[in-house]
Amino acid sequence: MIRFDVDPFVPDGEQARRWAEQELQNPRYAEAKPTWFDYLAEDVADFIASLFSNDTGAQAGNTALIIVTVVIVAALITVLILWGKPRMSRRVRRHSTELLGERDDRTAAQLRADAERSAKSGDWDAATVLRFRALARGLLERDIIDPAPGATAQAIAREAARVFNAHHVAVTAAAGAFDDVRYLRHPASEESYLALAATDDLLASQHPTALQTATPSEAVPA
Template identity: 55%
Template sequence: MNLLFATDVLVPDGDEARERAQDELSRAEYQAATPTWFDRLAADVAEWFFGLFRGDGAGAVAPVAVTIIVIIIVAALLVALAIWGRPRASRSVRRRAELLGEQDDRTAAQLRAEAERRAKAHDWDGAVVLRFRALARSLIERDVIEPAPGATAQAIAREASVAFPGFGDRLHSAATAFDAVRYLDRPSDATAYRVLAETDDDVRATTPTDAATPAVPA
C-alpha cells in the first residue's frame, strides 16, 4: 500500500504533465532555439531554389526555370561588360601612384602649368623635369601606357613609342633630357625645354596609332 501511494504521488496525471511540459518549453533556452520567421523564410527560399535543380514533382518546369536563370545571369554580365568595359583602376588612383621616383597627385595639365611657370622664371632644370612628368602623366591619363612601379623615364619612353612609333626618337630624347637634369645634375637650358615641350604638345595632339608619323621639328 505504501508503494502504491508513493507511486501515485510521483507520477502526474495527464493535465499536470501537459502543464509541466508547457512550463518547461517556455523557458528562455527553448525559446531561443525556436526558428524565427526569417529562418523559416530563408529555408523556404533555399528549398525553392534547390528544387529548381531537381525534377521531382516539377516535370519539365525545373529545367526551363534553370535555363531562364542562367540566361538572365549571362545577359546581365554581358550588359555590364558592354557598359563599363574592362575594369580599370580609376584615374584618381593612377594619378596618386608613384611616378618617376616621386609621389605627385597633380594632373598633366597642372604639371604643364607649373613647368611653364618655371620656364618663365628661367628655372630650366625645374621646367624640364616637370614637363617630362606632364608628358608621362598625360600618357597615363589617356590610357596609352601603364608603367610598372619604379619605371624609369626611358622605360616610359619605350612603352609610349609602341603607341606612337613616329615619336620614338623624340621620346627617347625627352627622357634623356629628364635623366640629365634629374640624375646627372647637368644644367638644362631654354632650347632643351622648348624641344621637350614641343614633343609633349605633339604627342598630346596625336592619336595613338601606327599611322602617326609626326614631322620632326627643325
C-alpha cells in the same frame, strides 16, 4: 607454452584501437577533411540531380528554365568581374598621385604651367623635370598609357612609343632628358627643355588612333 596459431605481428583489439587513434591524429587527415565548399558543391549536385528524378519530372520544364537563367546570370557576373576589374585598375592608376617615383596630384595642365614658370626664371632643371611629368600625366589622363606602379621615365616612353610610333625617337629623347637631370645630375639647357616641351605639345595635339597606321619603317625598334 608457445601458441603457434597466433600471429605475433597481428595486434589484439586494444592495440589496434590505439594504433588507429594515433594514425587519425596525423595532420594530413585534417587537411583531407572535406571543406564547407565541398559540402556545398555536393548539396548543389544532389539538388540538380533531384530535379531530373521521376518525382519532379512534371516540373522539369520550369526547373530547366530556372537553371538556364541562373547559369546566364552567373556567366554575366563572371564576365563583369573579369572585364570590369582591369578598367577599374586603369581608372585608379590614371588618378593616382604616384608619378615617376613621387607623389604628385597636379594635372598635366598644372604641371605645364609650373614648368613654364621655372623656364622663365631660367631654372631649366626644374622645368625639364616638370615638363616630362606633364607629358606623362597627359598620356595617363587620356588613357593612352597604363604604366605599372613605379614605372620609370624610360618605361613610360616605351609604352608611349608603341602608340605614337612615328615619334619614338623624340619620346625616348624626352625621357633621356628627364633622367639626365633627375638621376645623373646633368644640367639641362634651354635647348634641351624646348625640345622636350615641343615633344609634349606634339603628343598632346595628336590622336593616337591616327598614328597606328604608320609604315613598318616607322615602327618602334625592337
